[in-house]
Amino acid sequence: MAIFNLTVNGNSKQVDVDPNTPMLWVLRDHLDLVGTKFGCGIAQCGACTIHMDGAAVRSCQLPVSAAEGVKITTIEGISEKGDHPVQKAWVEHDVPQCGYCQAGQIMSAVALLKDNPSPSDEDIDNAMNGNICRCGTYTRIKAAIKTASQNV
Amino acid sequence: MQNQFSNLSRRSFLKSSALAGGGLLLSFSWLAGCKPNTEELLTLPEEWFRMNGYIRIGDNGVITIMSPNPEGGQNIKTSMPMIVAEELDADWSKVIVEQAPLDTENFTRQFIGGSQAIRVGWTPLRTAGATARLLLMQAAAKSWNVPVSEIKTENGFLNHQSSNKKAHYGELASLAATLPIPEEVTLKNPSDFKLIGTSKKNVDVPKIITGKPLFGIDYKKEGMKIAMIIQPPAFGMKLKSFDASQAKRMPGIVDIFQVKSLQDDYKRTFFDTVQFTDLIAVVGNSTWEVMNAKKAVELEYELMESYEEKRDMFGREGSRFVPGGLESDDSQEQKMQEASKNARVQRKDGDPETAFARASQIIERTYTAPFLVHNCMEPMNFFAHVNGDKVHCAGPLQKPELTEQALSNRLGIPVENIEIEMTRLGGGYGRRSYAHWLIEAAVISQKVNAPIKLIYTREDDMTAGIYRSRYQITYRAALDENNDLIGFHINGGGLPENPLHPNRFPAGAVENYLVEGWEVPSNVTTGSFRAPRSNFNASAEQSFLDEVAEAAGKDPLEFRIELLKKAKAKPIGENNDYDPDRYIGVLELVKNKSDWGKQENGISRGVSAYFCHNSYAAQVMDLKVENGQVAIQKVITAVDCGIVVNPDAAKNLCEGAVIDGIGTAMFGEQTFEKGVPKNKNFDTYRMIRMKEAPKKIETYFVENNVDPTGLGEPAYPPVFAALANSLYQATGKRIYNQPFSKQISF
Incomplete structure (x- = not known):
């Protein structure tokens, strides 16, 4: 387990998890952001797509250890009022x-x-x-x- | 059409609704915790007045309608309340829709399946709306001291013209709640519908596009643990022993133990299908930790013996033979060939033998289709909290009423102590009718004495069974010297399910007709899959009729109409299960909309039609094959499902059926090697993607005043043959075996 400092939807978040934990599960289990969905776990279905510095990535393949120092955006963060x-x-x-x-x-x-x-x-x-x-x-x-x- | 009186047993319907009490309904609904946008826009009423099981009217005029059925993409959560709102004369912009929990006291037929929700709910929902409206009118009449017959309703308002009195529904709701339920209500004439037949947006879209928790997999409760199961790697194998000593020491793991979902002597009902009942459960604090520990459990399996599975099919007791052994594609095929030689007669008209003997041309073709996996995008999951003799479950399932019984039996806890919340389904297609995962979740919760959420990985999901059966049908057609179809012979079966519908078209249209069926027992579990059996029947039959039409030198679309006209003029045999007029209706509509016979240069076109789930559908598909690659240009669908409640949503469903049908025909396949399902995830189980979808899809509905029939399934079965027949026009090759991608590049 280790502490990771993340920027998710413009907010600073800290989690204490196994460094290999995919961002998908950090978001869903630890940060209560369940809009990002689990579909296949092997980057084949895209249900878990998030943005890393604006680029689309499959969060099931992005370990939390690689998500520090970048801006993570999820479906909950693309607009304030669902009006993107x-x-x-x-x-x-x-x-x-x-x-x-x-x-x-x-x-x-x-x-x-x-x-x-x-x-x-x-x-x-x-x-x-x-x-x-x-x-x-x-x-x-x-x-x-x-x-x-x-x-x- | 005359105004109609409800012939429903409304007394019991409304009485049972009145018993439960509105507060109860509210307290069940966890989804109410995440309010829809409409609630944020409107001020919530200070007080809720319960009119009946489906409706609450607030003192501010806001109307809440409980959508009783689970929502899995059929848009029932929008269209069912629309039916209520229509008869209630409600202002749709002030209607809030809530998902009802499982409540067998108040609601009938709370499940997804057989495209029946709207058909079955049609009269009860209308009656509920009309009753609420009449109560409000009676309250207004009483309050204003005027005859009820002079009260008019419109858009959530009551008014009495001559006394110039007007009030919104909320103002009279409390008084209405004190009145006795009327004996009789008049339902609207469909020509007076204002809301039904107009397109309303899916009420959950604002939540879906902002990522709000809606689905079972999103469910969370204080103190909740995550659970996963480990099932045997092959059909025909069972757990022998396991060693979890190392896995248990891994971070975040609470416990690892063996569970039994259904007891061996339990008499299974229709939807209690599951092969793997002895499982390992891994429980921990987070999904990732549980996934990792799962891999560290050491497991030993052994061969399973043949056995008789006890069944109680809606009161009919019996058993199902489950063979031992490890099945492979080839061994299954061999058994199917053997079984097809020992088929039993399911229908016989005239003298088929003589007809074939005097035929001037006989066409014989065999069609096959593999096992299919439902592949709901939301993997199987369920929340369960067994707390002493109280059970609280939440998640996505199609047949909550039936699963509740099995759960009660397994836990030894009465049904009235079991509460099941229905969450939105991330797809169903039949898979979520078989809720063994709900029982597994409850048994695991009972063991660890904590609330848990069971999640299947994609691999668990794809290898757990409950597949669409493997099928084969051989057709023979006899044409006489005038190219008239004088004999038809069907020999079909499946492993393990027989797909035939012996009384469907072209039964009734051919003088000499023989249907023979067979089954092969298997230990691979199978179950309902979108348009069960029809999905293959239509594919095979409509491909074959295309070929027969060609052999007879006839236009394929006109050939079908010709046969249907025969069936109408002089139906052969008995119990013919379709209405030739409505069948012809969709063929005529698709012919007209596609300008049949006038296709563009370079475009190949095929037609197909089918009847199932009380509705009729026909398709014309246009495609090109360039450099061996298929590109689908356009699909036109014509449907007769009676009155269409929400047209744009209905079109969406039909567009989905087209894309799903093309994808399944092209790629869908689960195969086996020594009992092991070979496709475990989307890297090898190919799903249709955007670039393979048709460039354009058009959907048209036959306009009539027939009460609504099914729509979730009927547009799906004909797609397969529309594709096969247009591919034939493009390539000159007939396709007999699914998936088509084995013969053509897509």
Whole structure:
């Protein structure tokens, strides 16, 4: 066990955990931020996507020891009132079905639009390739990303 | 259509609602702790007045409607309250929706399955809304001293025109609560619907997009420990011994012990399917610590003997033979071939033998499909706290009413001492009907005497069984010299489940018809999977009919309509389980919307249609194959599910069915080597991703005033064959075996 000082959603947090603990479980079990979801544990499904200094990463593969000194952002931290253009687009297109993967989808979409504000269909396909939606809301996700791209 | 009187046994329905008391409903709901945005926008009422089991009306006019059924993505949490609000004439913008806990006293059929929630809830929900409205009208009439027949309601307000009196519902709610429940209520004429048929946003979306705790896996309680299980590595094996001495010393570990989920002599009911009942439980302070300790437990397994599993299927007692042995893909296939030679007749019309003897053309094809894993994105999990003779559980499950019985039996605690909170399901698709994990969680909590949350890893989930069965169907069609279909022969079965629906189309449309079925026992556990059995039947049958149409020199869409017209004009045999008119209706609609017969250059197109869960669906799929790669351009779906409550949400569900169907047809597969499930996670179990989804999906509904029928499943089964048939048009190759990706690159 060791003490780690983290910056999560702009707040300083301290946790005392095994250095190999993935950020996914630090967020969920120790910091009560359960918006980041467990899906596969091997970086195949994207449900656990968070931002490390603005870039999308799979938190199930990010040990807490590598998360010090960087800015971690989770779904709870991308906007104050759930009104990030991507979140608003998700509402407009009524995207979710079961909703479980959607936090990860949104985190990937926000990172994409930050780097590439006007993505092509192919850009969207590539950026979202790591996120599985079992209910099959892909066409709505893509439409929502296009709507959001006009408002970021 | 006439106004209708409810023919429901409303007295008992409303009486039982009135017994439990509103406070109880509130106290059950942990989700109420994280208030929806609507609650933040509206001032919460000072006092709640309970009208009946589904509705509370606050003194400020805010209406809370309890959504009784679990929500797993079907959008029931929005559409069920919409039905209540319609009859209540409520202002939807002032309606707050809460998830009801499991409450068998107050609610009927609180489960997900068979696409039946809206169909079954339709009349009770409308009656509840209409009763609340009438009570309010009676209260207004009493208060204003005017005849009730002169009171009008609109958008949450009562008014009496001639005396110029107006009040919002909240103002009369207390008085209404003192009135006796009316004997009879009049339900609206569907043509007067204002809310039903308009698109309303999913009420949980604001929470979903901000990461609020909604799902079972997010559940947390003071003092709660994390638990995981270790199950045998192979079907046909069982735990012999274990050594956890080293694992127990690892950081954060509370205890490691053996548990038994269901007792060997327990008579299992329909959804008590589970192979691995002897498990190791690892309990600790955090998920990561438990995951690590799990790997350090030393385990020894032995072969399991064959046995008879005792069953009590809704009162019918029996048993199921569970063979010992370690099954592999090849050994299973061999047994299926053997069994298909000893099939039993499930339906026979006319003289199939003679028809085939005089046929001028016979087409015979065999279709196969592998085991499938549900792969809900939220892994199986449940919270349980067994505290003496009181049980509190919370989590995602599809059939809480049925699981509650099994849990009560296992713990020896009466049902009335068991409280089950229903959380949002991160997917169900049938998997969460089999809630062995709830029982495991409770047994573990009982042992450690603490609240625990059981979590499956993805690997635990994918290798635990309850798969979609492995299937095979051989079809034979006899065409005469005029290319008329004169004989049809189906030989189908599965390991372990027989997929056939012997009375479905094209039964009734062919003079000489033979259906033969078979089953092969297996120790691999299987269960319901989105549109059970239909998901394979449709795939095989609709692919085959395409080929028969081609052999007969007919347009595949017109060929289906021709057969359905025959079935309508002169139905063959008895118990034909479909309505030819509604079937033709979806084919005509998809034909019209797709401009069938006028496809673009370079686009290949296929059609498919199916009836299941009381609804009809047809699809036309357009695709291109470029450099051997499939690219799906467009899928058009036509559905007849009666009245559509929430059209945009209904479309979302159908779009999902299309994408799910394409993904499953292309990639879905679980295979075995000596009893070991080979695919354990998404690195080898391929799931459809965004780039493989159709570029465009359009969904159209047949407009009618038929009471709603199912929608969660019906649009799914026809997708497989729409894909196979359009791929044939593109490549000239018929696909007979799933997953299709073994034959074509995607």
